[in-house]
Amino acid sequence: MSKEIKEVPVLRVQNLGITFGGLKAVDSFSIDIGKSEFVGLIGPNGAGKTTVFNLLTGVYMPTEGSFYLEGQKMNGKKTHQVVAAGISRTFQNIRLFKKMTVIENVMVTMNMHMSYSLVSSIFRLPKYWKQEEEARKKALELLDIVNLKDKADITAENLPYGQQRRLEIARALGTGMKLLLLDEPAAGMNPTETSELLDIINVIRTKFNISILLIEHDMSLVMKVCERIQVIDYGVTIASGTPEEIANNPKVIEAYLGKDEEEGVALC
């Protein structure tokens, strides 16, 4: 059974929608995610998953519906305001500062929490150094969690692909978020890298007590980590339930495999 949400949910989405030209990419999308819940968002290619993330992070303005972070209405907020409020994400296509070092990539995400003045920064006053040192220490802790502590001073572009994906997660954690949106974190990873990612995601869940919404095509990963899964197809929610319920749902099987395929083909 899914965890009952007794308090104000971390994320509440009500009938969110967006139309591009004549195409309704997301239609009446609703979901509640409770504190430290881990929810999967799946669906065939072009179903509207990334568009949901873009709506939740202020990249797109919804044409209908609304969403709330811990009760605070977030519609119409710009991306930096959404991040400051506590929603952070990773991207399908890795977006790092490739010429910066691994640790610098994490430290820049912490800048919004720093309170030194421009003068302190220009003249490198003690307050500046103190906060820089604290940020560096925190960044190293986050890199340790994603198993990249020993790579802190390497330029990001020199990391292998799987490690760049893990650095993205450390960057998202650096913002000090309440809700983490992971967009296909296992894309392009080999089985060893995926298994390592799985361990890291589990550590993040327990250590940070944050809520996670995961988009992922690797069904075995989704089935292992998610407590609840919501399935969309052509922008519309077609199912929601536990991994077991979803894996056996005929509508979901049909959406993934087409009407002519035999039922009972495992999604996991």
Ligand SMILES: Nc1ncnc2c1ncn2[C@@H]1O[C@H](COP(=O)(O)OP(=O)(O)OP(=O)(O)O)[C@@H](O)[C@H]1O
């Ligand atoms: N900015 C845009 N302008 C026009 N159409 C868009 C835009 N962004 C997304 N779409 C369309 O909206 C639909 C949903 O796309 P989206 O990328 O959200 O799907 P997805 O489920 O994330 O797919 P995938 O699993 O392949 O990444 C697609 O038909 C896509 O072409």
